[in-house]
Amino acid sequence: MQSWYHIIPKNTGISSYVWIIFCLLPFFFIFRSSSVIEITIGIFVILLFFLSYRLSFISNSKMVYLWVSIEMAISIVMTILFGYVYFALFLAFFIGSIENKAGFLSLYIVHLTTTIAGTVIIFFTHDDTLLPQLPFIFICVLGVALLPFTIRYRNKQHRLEQQLQSANEKISQLMVIEERERIARDLHDTLGQKLSMIGLKSDLARKLIPVKPDAAINEIHDIRQTARTALKEVREMVSNMRGARLEDELIRVQQILQAAEMEFRLEGSPQLENTPLLAENVLSMCLKEAVTNIVKHSQASWCRVLVEQSPTEVLIQVEDNGNGIPEGTTSFQGHGLQGMRERLEFVNGTLEIHSSHGTTLNIRVPNVIQQTEQEGSV
Numbered sequence: 001m002q003s004w005y006h007i008i009p010k011n012t013g014i015s016s017y018v019w020i021i022f023c024l025l026p027f028f029f030i031f032r033s034s035s036v037i038e039i040t041i042g043i044f045v046i047l048l049f050f051l052s053y054r055l056s057f058i059s060n061s062k063m064v065y066l067w068v069s070i071e072m073a074i075s076i077v078m079t080i081l082f083g084y085v086y087f088a089l090f091l092a093f094f095i096g097s098i099e100n101k102a103g104f105l106s107l108y109i110v111h112l113t114t115t116i117a118g119t120v121i122i123f124f125t126h127d128d129t130l131l132p133q134l135p136f137i138f139i140c141v142l143g144v145a146l147l148p149f150t151i152r153y154r155n156k157q158h159r160l161e162q163q164l165q166s167a168n169e170k171i172s173q174l175m176v177i178e179e180r181e182r183i184a185r186d187l188h189d190t191l192g193q194k195l196s197m198i199g200l201k202s203d204l205a206r207k208l209i210p211v212k213p214d215a216a217i218n219e220i221h222d223i224r225q226t227a228r229t230a231l232k233e234v235r236e237m238v239s240n241m242r243g244a245r246l247e248d249e250l251i252r253v254q255q256i257l258q259a260a261e262m263e264f265r266l267e268g269s270p271q272l273e274n275t276p277l278l279a280e281n282v283l284s285m286c287l288k289e290a291v292t293n294i295v296k297h298s299q300a301s302w303c304r305v306l307v308e309q310s311p312t313e314v315l316i317q318v319e320d321n322g323n324g325i326p327e328g329t330t331s332f333q334g335h336g337l338q339g340m341r342e343r344l345e346f347v348n349g350t351l352e353i354h355s356s357h358g359t360t361l362n363i364r365v366p367n368v369i370q371q372t373e374q375e376g377s378v
Contacts, residue, residue: 026084042082049074053090061100068094068107072114079118080125085140088115092144096151108148115144194230198223246270246316249284250305253291257303260295268307275314279347279365283316286340286351286363290318298322298359309367316363324355 026046049071056067068091075087091111098104119141201223208216247270257264272280287305294303300322308315341351344365352362 026078026082026087038081042078045074045077049078049087049090053094056094061103064098065103065107072111076114076118079115080121083122085115085119085122085137088144089140089147092147093151096148097155098152099155104148104152111148112144115141191230191234194226194233198226198230201226246272246280246284246287246307249287250307253287253305256291256295262295262300263302265302265304266307267304269309270307272307272309272314275309275365275367276347279314279349282343282347282349283314283363283365285343287316287318289340290361290363294318294320294322294359298324300358311367313367314365318361318363319358321358324357324359325353 027043052067052070052074056064056071059067071087071091071094075085075091078084078087088111095104095107095111098107119137201219205216205219205223208219250266250270254264254266291303291305294300298320300320302321304317304319306315306317306319308317337351337353340363343349344351344363347365349363349365352364354360354362
């Protein structure tokens with residue numbers, strides 16, 4: 001449902017300007033009347049219709065049917081007395097927003113029947129004045145017949161999309177929890193036993209030093225070897241935990257944009273050379289956050305991603321042709337921008353934002369050459 005102050009229906013497939021015309025047209029029909037009394041009654045009826053229409057959005061389920069009945073009566077009065085049939089479109093939209101199936105079908109049948117009946121009556125009473133409007137009246141009646149089902153199925157699709165999004169978010173959270181538990185198990189299995197052994201052998205070596213120095217030295221060698229083995233296993237485990245590669249993230253980004261029916265443009269090569277895995281992970285997370293913002297907030301039709309690596313830095317530029325960042329939003333507040341900046345600061349990176357006829361994000365990370373790690377003796 002809309003907020004109480006929304007008179008113009010949304011998500012109908014009809015421009016808001018058309019609805020504004022429908023709001024103003026009844027006054028034109030009213031002022032064509034020659035009688036002051038008719039004009040006064042007409043203005044009162046129009047205001048009463050919009051008041052009832054507004055109250056129908058904020059009333060409980062029982063009162064909704066009362067307000068809709070009043071709106072139907074007003075629509076019939078305006079149709080028969082003044083030849084204005086277009087209030088029926090407002091009613092058609094609201095009826096399509098009713099979730100209860102029985103209530104929807106009942107109001108739909110009554111509204112369609114009364115609209116057709118009122119239209120037939122005015123053709124016998126105002127045939128000379130309504131002939132120029134005949135195509136528009138036909139479109140209006142067709143809208144009364146089809147618009148409620150369109151709105152109903154569109155609302156249903158919107159609810160299903162929200163449920164799907166919630167389910168995907170829950171799955172993502174469960175995957176994160178599962179990954180954390182797996183890492184915890186691996187660390188426990190890798191380090192727990194060996195650290196316990198180191199602790200026991202340390203206590204034993206301390207007790208043997210005064211009485212059996214040679215045996216204490218052997219225990220210390222065992223402690224050293226156990227520590228080296230544990231360090232090696234931890235390094236292997238960490239190296240196996242692959243982070244998000246930029247090349248893989250770009251594939252997921254393309255899939256997200258295609259699902260949102262946005263054109264994806266890639267410039268440059270996503271294969272980075274001599275870039276530390278940590279820096280590449282940060283770039284991948286920032287790219288994912290930027291594209292998620294575009295899909296959720298920008299209403300853009302295309303997104304361009306530029307990947308450029310120079311001797312001094314790696315630049316990822318994300319550009320869209322959407323509505324830009326709203327005025328009043330500071331540089332790093334909202335839309336996940338603060339989190340992106342904090343991640344980049346961790347690797348000495350920067351984030352630049354330009355918002356004009358769309359939004360452009362420049363994500364920069366210093367191109368630190370990754371040195372081959374030399375394993376020293378412990």
